[in-house]
Amino acid sequence: MPANSPCAMPLRQAFSVTTRFALGLWLAGSAALVQAQTQELREAQASITVQGQTTQARVGLPYAWDQRHQGLAGEATFDIPFVLPQVPVGPYGMYIPRLGNAYEIWLNGMPLQHNGDMVHGNGADYAKGPRFLEIPPERLRTANLLRIHIRADLGRRGGLAPLTLGPDEEVRAIYLNNYRWRSTGSFAVMILGLAIGLMALVLWASQDGTLAPGRPRRDPLYLYAGLAELFWSVNVSDAILENPPLPWPWWGMATLLSSAIWIAAMTLFCVEVAGWSDRPAANWLRRWLALTLAASLVAAMGALVLGYPVALTLWYAALAATVIVLLPALIWKATHGGALSLKLASVALLLNALVGVRDLIVFRLHPVFGENTLLRYSSVLFGLNLAYIVTRRFRTASVRARDLTANLAQRVARKEEELAQSYQKVEQLAREQERTAERARILRDMHDGVGSHISTAIRQLESGRSSPAQVLQTLRDSLDQLKLSVDALNLAAGDIGALLANIRYRLEPRFSALDIQLIWEVDELAPVTRLDGAAMRQLQFMLFEVLSNVLQHAQAHSLRIRAQTIGAARQGVRLQIIDDGVGFDVTAPVRRGLRSLTERANAIGAGLHLWSAPGQTTIEISFD
Numbered sequence: 313m314p315a316n317s318p319c320a321m322p323l324r325q326a327f328s329v330t331t332r333f334a335l336g337l338w339l340a341g342s343a344a345l346v347q348a349q350t351q352e353l354r355e356a357q358a359s360i361t362v363q364g365q366t367t368q369a370r371v372g373l374p375y376a377w378d379q380r381h382q383g384l385a386g387e388a389t390f391d392i393p394f395v396l397p398q399v400p401v402g403p404y405g406m407y408i409p410r411l412g413n414a415y416e417i418w419l420n421g422m423p424l425q426h427n428g429d430m431v432h433g434n435g436a437d438y439a440k441g442p443r444f445l446e447i448p449p450e451r452l453r454t455a456n457l458l459r460i461h462i463r464a465d466l467g468r469r470g471g472l473a474p475l476t477l478g479p480d481e482e483v484r485a486i487y488l489n490n491y492r493w494r495s496t497g498s499f500a501v502m503i504l505g506l507a508i509g510l511m512a513l514v515l516w517a518s519q520d521g522t523l524a525p526g527r528p529r530r531d532p533l534y535l536y537a538g539l540a541e542l543f544w545s546v547n548v549s550d551a552i553l554e555n556p557p558l559p560w561p562w563w564g565m566a567t568l569l570s571s572a573i574w575i576a577a578m579t580l581f582c583v584e585v586a587g588w589s590d591r592p593a594a595n596w597l598r599r600w601l602a603l604t605l606a607a608s609l610v611a612a613m614g615a616l617v618l619g620y621p622v623a624l625t626l627w628y629a630a631l632a633a634t635v636i637v638l639l640p641a642l643i644w645k646a647t648h649g650g651a652l653s654l655k656l657a658s659v660a661l662l663l664n665a666l667v668g669v670r671d672l673i674v675f676r677l678h679p680v681f682g683e684n685t686l687l688r689y690s691s692v693l694f695g696l697n698l699a700y701i702v703t704r705r706f707r708t709a710s711v712r713a714r715d716l717t718a719n720l721a722q723r724v725a726r727k728e729e730e731l732a733q734s735y736q737k738v739e740q741l742a743r744e745q746e747r748t749a750e751r752a753r754i755l756r757d758m759h760d761g762v763g764s765h766i767s768t769a770i771r772q773l774e775s776g777r778s779s780p781a782q783v784l785q786t787l788r789d790s791l792d793q794l795k796l797s798v799d800a801l802n803l804a805a806g807d808i809g810a811l812l813a814n815i816r817y818r819l820e821p822r823f824s825a826l827d828i829q830l831i832w833e834v835d836e837l838a839p840v841t842r843l844d845g846a847a848m849r850q851l852q853f854m855l856f857e858v859l860s861n862v863l864q865h866a867q868a869h870s871l872r873i874r875a876q877t878i879g880a881a882r883q884g885v886r887l888q889i890i891d892d893g894v895g896f897d898v899t900a901p902v903r904r905g906l907r908s909l910t911e912r913a914n915a916i917g918a919g920l921h922l923w924s925a926p927g928q929t930t931i932e933i934s935f936d
Contacts, residue, residue, distance in 0.1 A: 349400065350478025353392050353458070362386035374410075377464035377471040383619015385433055385466045392458040394477060399454060404447040405483035406458075409473040409490060412439035414463040419451055433465045434560040440551055441495045444487040446480060465560060467616040494684050498551040501688050505548065508695040509541030515702065533584040537698045540577035543570040548688050561616035565609065568616075568624070572608035575631050576601040578661070578694055579638060585657045585701070586645055597638070604631060628672050635665045653701045660693035766790050788822065789860055805848060806839035808885050812875060815855055822863060829870040837875060837885055840935050847916040851933070854912050857905055858889050858931050866893025866929065879936060887933040895924040 358371045362384050375390070414428025415438060424445050427438040464470030476483055516534035547570040550556070556563040579601060588594050607627055614623030639661055646658040667690040674683050766787075804810055812834055823830045843851065862871055868891035878884040906922075909931075913920035919934040 353475040356390040356392045360388040373474045375472045387463045389461045403480040405480040406445045407476040407487040408443045411472045413437045413470040416461045418459040436555045442490045502545045502548045505541040505545035509538045512538030536577040536581040540574045544574040546570040564616045565612040568612040582657045656697045664690045806843045809837040831872040833874040835876045850912045850916045866891045868893035884936045889931045895926045
């Protein structure tokens with residue numbers, strides 16, 4: 313029949329439908345075959361040795377050693393036969409949720425895996441995590457015998473759980489799911505607990521309040537949370553440490569004490585969040601928790617050393633009762649206006665209480681071998697609650713800090729404005745004081761200079777013994793003094809050259825009128841920085857006094873004024889006034905004019921030297 317004939321099309325469609333149906337049946341059969349190949353082994357022929365006595369028995373799995381042989385250690389060999397419909401082509405896998413504490417595994421007389429010391433007990437514990445064994449297909453037969461030899465220690469939850477056997481990929485998926493929950497999850501909880509615990513303890517240690525000098529006030533909430541997380545991390549580490557840091561049973565007692573500290577610290581953490589720490593009931597609760605901590609050591613000794621697990625069960629029940637008594641009060645306050653942190657703490661405590669009761673039933677009241685504890689995961693809620701509290705407090709502190717910064721900025725702005733106003737007032741007062749001081753100085757200079765000369769002129773006229781020339785000389789000195797006082801108003805501080813120029817301008821006409829030759833030998837002088845305005849006026853009085861004495865008493869024909877710089881740095885000045893008059897006796901009693909020169913020189917720190925003889929008198933004023 314031609315391929316494109318009308319009858320050929322229905323035949324091809326029918327063939328296609330038949331082919332797809334057959335392929336579906338084959339896939340379904342293959343899946344059923346794979347499912348049939350995966351089996352769970354729950355029966356074994358056991359040879360059990362306890363205290364040197366060996367018994368043979370047909371047992372079911374799981375075989376929980378602590379439940380069947382309370383308070384005793386020993387060993388057992390389990391023979392587990394299993395049949396395969398055919399020898400597999402690909403690799404097989406075997407998954408055992410729990411076995412040990414030490415173990416050896418053989419398949420058809422050939423060793424598969426070995427972990428731990430089979431002779432000496434209380435060493436490494438290989439019953440912590442699930443086990444997966446990859447079985448090469450060449451080791452399998454249709455009829456097989458699996459032999460597992462275990463060594464079980466007292467109180468370490470040794471034994472043998474049901475085995476899952478089947479294709480590698482399928483069994484490995486079951487193993488990995490259990491491994492993630494028991495080992496990877498425990499490791500993550502441990503790391504998270506360590507991080508939160510250390511953070512909480514750092515926050516607690518870095519706090520500094522104002523309770524009393526030298527006694528910082530720290531929030532115990534952070535201390536309780538930090539201790540709880542750290543000790544719970546120690547407890548959780550037991551699930552992943554096959555070689556613990558302490559020998560058994562000390563390591564078991566340490567993990568049990570860590571659990572007790574975690575429960576006590578978390579309870580006190582909730583009390584702090586609720587704000588009940590100062591109530592009398594809180595003190596009784598602290599005493600009760602301290603008693604349970606001490607009882608944990610007794611319970612651990614009874615269960616792990618003496619072989620009475622009921623002691624541990626009673627201790628767990630007492631802790632659960634403590635939490636159950638506290639929980640209603642905490643929930644009541646949380647639902648009646650409590651803060652969000654208290655609501656979260658109540659939820660965390662409630663969930664942990666429920667999970668704790670579940671674990672107590674599963675592992676203590678009706679033991680199920682190979683199950684995972686859920687309390688290690690629910691405990692994370694307390695750490696998250698602490699993180700929320702820290703975040704909320706940090707945000708509150710940040711808002712307060714911003715408010716304080718804004719208030720401080722406003723205060724600073726107001727203070728700056730007030731300070732500026734005060735500065736203006738002070739500056740105005742300073743200017744007024746400066747003007748007042750200047751007026752006082754001018755009045756003092758006029759009194760000491762002009763006033764003194766006018767008073768002398770009045771006395772000369774009243775006495776009738778002074779000639780008109782003497783009175784005229786006194787009045788001229790008074791006028792010169794007045795002019796120099798006016799010049800001093802604009803005198804630059806330290807500028808001795810300008811001072812000498814003013815004196816020359818004012819007094820040179822008088823020297824010329826008396827036929828006294830005035831000789832100037834003045835170099836370019838650097839300013840003397842230590843001479844302020846007051847010192848310059850003192851120097852001006854000194855020079856005027858010297859020159860006035862020359863005019864009145866020296867009978868000189870020439871006067872030489874010499875000024876030059878001195879010193880290594882050329883910052884000093886030496887002034888010399890030299891006349892060729894009659895001179896005077898420098899050893900005679902000091903007169904008023906010379907005494908005034910000496911006092912003014914001492915006031916401005918100037919050196920004063922006098923040399924006098926008939927024909928030459930030298931007065932030297934120096935600044936080093």
